[in-house]
Amino acid sequence: MNADISALRPDLAVIADNVAPGSRVLDVGCGDGTLMAALRDTKHCDARGMELVPANVGACVAKGLSVIQGDADTDLAFYPDKSVDYAILSQTLQTTMYPGMVLDELLRIGHQAFVSFPNFAHWRGRLSLLWNGRMPVTRLLPEAWHETPNIHHLSVNDFRALLKERNINVEGCWFLSGDTRCSPAAANFRAEHAIFLLSRPI
């Protein structure tokens, strides 16, 4: 059965829409392979994946995808330089031990990198923290502080600052509030999700 871009989670749909057809892709933290399958079936991409959870790897293999069980923090080192057109890290950066290093690795392996993450400075989170004085538990961040896999919380502006510091170019950026796009201007306040397409200056 062929996968369909319109059925994807909104941030994955943005990535899938903007991947060039026929390109080589590495999806880091690929989960059950939904994005990879969509890229293979609709964009004819050569998609490879890395995933931490064995059951997810099994699900990917059953979809005919090539996925290696591994950890973004330690196992990206084994991929050759510039071996894919795009390295993709969706909703995973905030769970890594060394986000800066992971970013460097993505841009070493890929000519470009898609990175998507939840914006912790979204107004709902700010309000929740302000009024309740407790770490926000929202639709976007449904787990309590002690249960969440997120260990490096960041905002859109934090991410932009890191890119500047690391001399990384922004080739494109998209912001989502729920399922709808919102403008880059007020993104740090209004966006729930951010998606960046990055490259390293040559």
Next chain:
Amino acid sequence: MATAQIHDESEVLELDEPLPLDGGQSLSGVRIAYEAHGKLNAAKDNAILICHALTGDQYVVSNHPKTGKPGWWARMVGPGKPIDTNKFHVICANVIGSCMGSTGPASLAPDGEPWAMRFPVITIRDMVRGHVALLDSLGIEQLHAVVGGSMGGMQALSLAANFPERSRAFLVLASTARHSAQNIAFHEVGRQAIMADPEWQEGNYYHADEGRGPEKGLSVARMAAHITYLSEEGLTAKFGRRLQDREQKTFGFDADFQIESYLRYQGLSFTGRFDANSYLYITRAMDYFDLAEEHGGRLANAFCQSKARFCLVSFDSDWLYPTSDSRNVVKALNAAGLPVSFVELSAPFGHDSFLLEVPALDHVVEGFLNQ
């Protein structure tokens, strides 16, 4: 010895041409015993080659002719099973050097006497040459997949490296691209146990009276090896320190503990179905296996001609060929740019997990082969 009806479905191919060997010699009159299940389609492109482990054989599905027990992978291979014989033509051949119908040290040399220790030392690649000769004679140019666990995985990797056009996919379970010092060490214990048995007689025991030969040595070799196939967790769960059919320790050297009794049984029953010299030759072949060494010291080079898909599986309780061995192969395949999947599955049974009830394995095997 079981008394079940002997039911031998295997066929034997006799090679017309001598088989060239890594040791520099060539072996003429080679016989390869094999079993096949499921229908080969008209295009001859639905064949899967299963490679067996050290003491395995071609009886992957049908009952073993000597023990009467079900085939060694009957749970995995058959109609509707993960390796589905309704879809695939499944071939399993006894490796050369073994003793279940393929040419080995117990076979007769051209002078009419058993080869015994005159049999040339063989390698994993030599076994694979035998498999490829079989495929040639069956008219199968390209396999759908090669599947192997343990030494079978070594054959699969060797086939991928040396005959890259012969299969579209390789599934390698609980295996390695090279034998480690620890692997060699355990095999050496086994070989020394066999050779220290006076009944071994420098390998010339085939004319001995009925039932003789280095049974004690082979039994000890099997006991030592069997430990390496299990895990401490599995042994503790299955046996713990429980005593065997007794309330108290005997203050003697009987098999007081259940684990002792179990190992003695494993050792003894093995001697009824396996040739001691074959055990020497096959363990040697495994010890010599180092796929990177064959390819200029760089494992990725072994796969640079390949266009196949790969899937590797390791088990968290396997300390014989641990996950790091599989990851090593995965790294090399990645460096060669090949599509590769890898997963470490959780199972309590140690190295033997690939032969036992691990539902997650079935899922991966079926998923990978049905592409």
